[in-house]
Amino acid sequence: MKAAYIDQTGPPEIIQIGDVPKPKIDPGQVLVRVHAASVNPIDTYIRSGVVAADLPKPFIIGSDFAGVIEEVGEEVVNLPVGMRVWGSNQGLLGRQGTFAEYVAVDADLVYPTPGNVADDTAAAVALVGITAHLGLVREAKLQEGETLFINGGSGGVGSMVVQMAKAIGARVITTAGTEEKAEMCRSYGADLVLNYKTDDVPTAVKEFCSWGVDVWWETLREPDFDRAIDLLAPRGRMLVMAGRDARPEFPVGPFYVKECRLMGFVMFKAPAAEQQKAGMNINQWLASGKLKVPIGATFPLDQAAAAHTLQEDNTLRAAGTLQGKIVIEVASGEQPEEYQALLS
Structure with a gap:
């Protein structure tokens, strides 16, 4: 089968496109x-x-x-051949990844795709959607009527957090760096959208909710804990999910005097049952139109290196050239004209 793979770690240019053996499924798995x-x-x-x-x-x-499921292993129920499905967690913990014509997946990490949801949407929502759900529901236990703040509400995870928080019934404050991104956040239902380049964010947040923010979702690699904790409500909760090598200063005194909580989590370490719960809620929100998935770029499989370059430009180098997720069309080999410039 055709796949995008590497033989060693390194820059995007090491990604190869070629034939690799088609995976064989074990009991409890499906072939997709x-x-x-x-x-x-x-x-x-x-x-x-x-x-x-x-x-x-x-x-x-x-x-x-x-x-689409093409083969079902022993011990698998309720996932028949021909069912459209989606999922995440591949390419991690020793598992092979998904940039291939086929993937063998544990059945408890597979979710039926709603009939009115396209495959590119289902693929784009997977990791970011489950991440947002775990953070809001399992970790922060966000409640209806509470106020949530998130930096960057137009990004992959950010857009999911804004929309899921609104589906739960919370008020949402978020930031954006351009008017176009701010309008995207408003379209997701954000109650207050601030331009972090031009607006006085702390003052605006205090005017919007003088008591403080109940849940602060931090997406920045180097969080400003002084600002965040000052804006948190008493017993506020803060989530961190980025910045593996970050070592920012932390105001211990104000944090514990307010009785706040700080939580960090990694999506792929969540038990399958917790991810299943997230997947089922995501399906309901997708099918009902409460959850929209922004797709910022689409590439064919043989341009996987260009797709990784675009992701790194925005994640590591703050290029600001991506609004939404990058999708790989595995079943299509046509190169979108709008991304030819990335390959020149």
């Missing part, structure tokens, strides 16, 4: 014919070696997928 995959920052960290991992050789890159 992949129609679409998507790119996440963690995919680039693993490929580059920034995140050390024991990888098979060759190693197929990619975490997210959407496609």
Whole structure:
């Protein structure tokens, strides 16, 4: 089968496109014919070696997928051949990835795709959607009527957090760096959108909710804990999910006097049952139109290196050239004209 893979870690240019053996499924697994995959920052960290991992050789890159079940292993129920499905968590913890025509997946990490949801949407929502759900529901236990703040509400995870928080019934404050991104945040339902380049964010937040923010979702690699804790409400909760090498200062006194809580989590370490709960809620919100998934760029499989470059430009170098997720069309080999410039 055709796949995008690496033999060693390094820059995007080491990604190869070629034939690798079609996977065989074990009991409890299904074989999925992949129609679409998507790119996440963690995919680039693993490929580059920034995140050390024991990888098979060759190693197929990619975490997210959407496609159709072609084979069902023993002990699998309620996932018949021909069912459209989506999921994440591949390419991690020794598993092969999803940038391939086929992927063997544990059945408890597979979710049925709603009939009115396209494969590219299902692939794009996978990791970021489950991440947002785990943070809001399992960790922060966000409640209806509470106020949430998130930096960057137009990004991959940010857009999911804004929309899920609104689906739960919370008020949402978020930031954006351009008017175009701010308008995207408003379209997701954000109650207050601030331009972090021109607005006085702390003053505006205090005017909007004088008591303080109940949940602060931090997406920045170097959080400003002084600002965040000053804006948190008593017993406020703060989530961190980025900045593996970050060592910012932390105001211990104000934090404990307010009786606040700080939580960090990693999506792919969540038990399958917790991810299943997230997947089912995501399906309901997708099917009802409460959750929209922004797709900022689409590439064919044979341009996986360009897709990784675009992700790194925005994650590591703050290029600001991406609004939404990057999707890989595995079943299509046509190169979108709008991205030819990236390959020149």
